[in-house]
Amino acid sequence: MRGNRTPLWLVFVTASIVFPCSSMQGAVAAPPNVVLFLVDDMGWMDSGAYGSQYYQTPNIDRLAKRGMLFTDAYSANPLCSPTRASILTGKFPARLGLTTAAGHLPPQPNDAPRYADKTPPERPILMPESLHYLPASEYTLAEALRDAGYRTGHFGKWHLGLTEPHWPEQQGYDVAWHGKPDPGPPGPNGYFSPYSFKAGTITPGPEGEYIVDRLTDEAIRFIEANRRRPFFTSVWQYGVHGPWDHKEEYTRQFVGKKDPRGQQGNPVMASMLKSVDESLGRIVAKLEELNLSERTLILFTSDNGGNVHSNVRDDRRKDNVKPGHPQWRSVSSYRKYAGYLPPTNNSPLRAGKGTLYEGGVRVPLIVAWPKEIPAGARSSEIVATIDFYPTILDLLGLPKPAAVQFDGISFASLLRNPSTALDRQTMFNFFPHGGPTRPAGVTVRRGPWKLIRWYETGPDNRTLHELYNLQDDLGETKNLAAEQSELVKELDRLIDQFLADTGALVPKPNPAYDPRQAMLLGWVPKFCQAEVRGDALEVIGNGRMPFIANVRFSASGPLEVRLRLRSDSAGEGRVQWRGKNQQEFPATGQTSPFPLQGGNWQEVCVPVAENGPLAHLRIWLPASGNPIQIDWVELSRTGVEEPIERWDFREVR
Numbered sequence: 001m002r003g004n005r006t007p008l009w010l011v012f013v014t015a016s017i018v019f020p021c022s023s024m025q026g027a028v029a030a031p032p033n034v035v036l037f038l039v040d041d042m043g044w045m046d047s048g049a050y051g052s053q054y055y056q057t058p059n060i061d062r063l064a065k066r067g068m069l070f071t072d073a074y075s076a077n078p079l080c081s082p083t084r085a086s087i088l089t090g091k092f093p094a095r096l097g098l099t100t101a102a103g104h105l106p107p108q109p110n111d112a113p114r115y116a117d118k119t120p121p122e123r124p125i126l127m128p129e130s131l132h133y134l135p136a137s138e139y140t141l142a143e144a145l146r147d148a149g150y151r152t153g154h155f156g157k158w159h160l161g162l163t164e165p166h167w168p169e170q171q172g173y174d175v176a177w178h179g180k181p182d183p184g185p186p187g188p189n190g191y192f193s194p195y196s197f198k199a200g201t202i203t204p205g206p207e208g209e210y211i212v213d214r215l216t217d218e219a220i221r222f223i224e225a226n227r228r229r230p231f232f233t234s235v236w237q238y239g240v241h242g243p244w245d246h247k248e249e250y251t252r253q254f255v256g257k258k259d260p261r262g263q264q265g266n267p268v269m270a271s272m273l274k275s276v277d278e279s280l281g282r283i284v285a286k287l288e289e290l291n292l293s294e295r296t297l298i299l300f301t302s303d304n305g306g307n308v309h310s311n312v313r314d315d316r317r318k319d320n321v322k323p324g325h326p327q328w329r330s331v332s333s334y335r336k337y338a339g340y341l342p343p344t345n346n347s348p349l350r351a352g353k354g355t356l357y358e359g360g361v362r363v364p365l366i367v368a369w370p371k372e373i374p375a376g377a378r379s380s381e382i383v384a385t386i387d388f389y390p391t392i393l394d395l396l397g398l399p400k401p402a403a404v405q406f407d408g409i410s411f412a413s414l415l416r417n418p419s420t421a422l423d424r425q426t427m428f429n430f431f432p433h434g435g436p437t438r439p440a441g442v443t444v445r446r447g448p449w450k451l452i453r454w455y456e457t458g459p460d461n462r463t464l465h466e467l468y469n470l471q472d473d474l475g476e477t478k479n480l481a482a483e484q485s486e487l488v489k490e491l492d493r494l495i496d497q498f499l500a501d502t503g504a505l506v507p508k509p510n511p512a513y514d515p516r517q518a519m520l521l522g523w524v525p526k527f528c529q530a531e532v533r534g535d536a537l538e539v540i541g542n543g544r545m546p547f548i549a550n551v552r553f554s555a556s557g558p559l560e561v562r563l564r565l566r567s568d569s570a571g572e573g574r575v576q577w578r579g580k581n582q583q584e585f586p587a588t589g590q591t592s593p594f595p596l597q598g599g600n601w602q603e604v605c606v607p608v609a610e611n612g613p614l615a616h617l618r619i620w621l622p623a624s625g626n627p628i629q630i631d632w633v634e635l636s637r638t639g640v641e642e643p644i645e646r647w648d649f650r651e652v653r
Contacts, residue, residue, distance in 0.1 A: 043306020059281030067368025142172030571622030
């Protein structure tokens with residue numbers, strides 16, 4: 001399918017066959033163009049069209065009035081690389097083996113193991129390894145349109161392969177403007193020129209040029225150059241992904257603005273969305289200027305739900321960002337305007353990017369094509385990014401490639417007639433990665449019902465199954481699994497069929513799992529026995545100097561260790577630490593004592609005078625022959641109430 005073929009649209013014109021567009025019956029017409037505008041990390045509620053009363057998105061709102069807005073559209077994954085792959089292939093990421101945001105990592109060899117060799121004993125499961133690229137064997141949407149006579153161009157974030165064999169030029173794009181690595185614009189300047197990509201085709205612009213604007217310039221240049229032939233352009237914006245660089249003149253317009261809903265209020269995100277919205281507006285304006293609007297199909301969407309976890313006080317990736325760090329300018333500018341607010345708020349949806357709750361996978365989708373798609377239409381039919389490929393082919397009148405096995409379905413008939421009901425029984429989402437706070441799982445939606453199957457439990461998911469009626473409970477607040485056990489079994493069987501059909505690599509039991517280690521939450525006992533009993537960690541010394549130690553955290557000082565503990569007798573404990581630049585603990589110093597009363601529970605706060613990144617913590621306890629109970633331990637920045645880490649000991653029941 002990758003060889004040279006006679007373009008289908010030339011065959012149509014030469015043979016005087018009408019291109020199958022309902023508004024063009026009776027005359028030969030040029031094939032329609034396609035613009036696929038993808039925003040990075042834009043949440044379902046992040047535009048006026050979807051109900052935001054804080055963000056200002058006039059161009060997105062106008063596009064919604066020109067076309068059809070979908071209320072129940074889904075990304076194929078809660079992270080970006082898998083969703084992007086689903087758009088270009090029409091397949092579930094599970095079938096592709098690309099199941100997490102790994103497109104910026106070096107590609108694995110073909111014989112690389114698909115499961116980690118070792119997993120800590122406190123983790124009950126072994127998670128599969130995702131591919132780091134979109135396989136070149138896939139016949140993509142861009143290839144199908146290129147082979148049908150379209151000029152194809154990709155502009156912006158790719159995130160589907162780090163090395164040249166996996167770049168967009170090898171996946172059907174005639175022209176590509178992209179850079180590597182590409183989770184977000186890298187380096188000290190981030191979104192501003194001179195850019196710091198190490199490979200790709202992005203060239204520097206004038207100093208201070210904003211990449212959202214430059215990307216738009218390049219896409220417009222492509223549209224102008226191909227105005228007299230059919231074109232397909234992917235405009236995949238870097239906004240609104242980290243490093244959250246923003247135009248301060250825009251940001252200041254939102255400082256002090258209040259959201260009547262009381263939910264959103266981040267001026268940095270508002271600024272970035274304003275820039276993305278302007279980009280869309282410029283693309284639409286250029287199409288109008290060139291008289292291309294009526295024969296251009298526009299799809300506008302996001303690759304996953306809005307980010308609600310970054311930049312908050314316990315965002316460990318920001319702990320080590322100090323003056324001199326490559327991201328210092330970006331982080332300090334964010335803090336200046338947004339403090340510790342997360343990028344957005346997806347309410348009324350639950351959670352956000354990286355989770356299988358609705359806030360992580362429900363996305364905005366607007367499809368517009370004047371005279372073909374009714375203006376101002378809305379649909380609550382369930383659609384997804386896996387549907388784009390077959391839908392676009394259907395709208396353009398192009399045949400389905402014989403070699404492609406679509407998981408998606410065409411919703412072209414729905415676009416032309418909003419009253420159409422799609423023949424979709426189920427929709428699945430699979431994310432086999434993560435940890436206790438962002439757990440691995442798989443979901444099925446059928447009608448209003450959504451079942452989540454987790455592969456492990458955690459603080460926010462206490463049971464392995466969660467069942468929600470999204471029609472009655474959009475925020476996923478009431479788990480009905482216990483009340484609807486038969487429905488859970490029925491939907492669970494559908495998940496089994498999905499996993500088997502796609503050949504999904506699922507988490508499997510960790511042979512090294514030790515439940516006792518799991519309850520220790522990463523703390524290692526030395527010269528003592530430590531066991532969780534009830535709701536506390538009980539430590540009993542079997543040597544002269546018992547302590548518990550932890551290295552599984554990320555934090556930068558100055559810090560405080562807070563803990564709640566109880567001892568039968570009075571004594572003195574100590575907190576000891578080692579920085580990342582130290583190979584060993586010093587012979588003296590770097591310890592802080594704390595008094596231990598006898599009999600009652602007490603809370604202590606111990607300073608950790610480390611100004612750089614912290615690597616190792618020890619808590620020494622006077623526990624020789626004297627059991628000491630620890631309720632919880634917290635690691636916090638000095639003077640900051642919210643902890644960076646909290647270890648709350650609870651017995652697994």
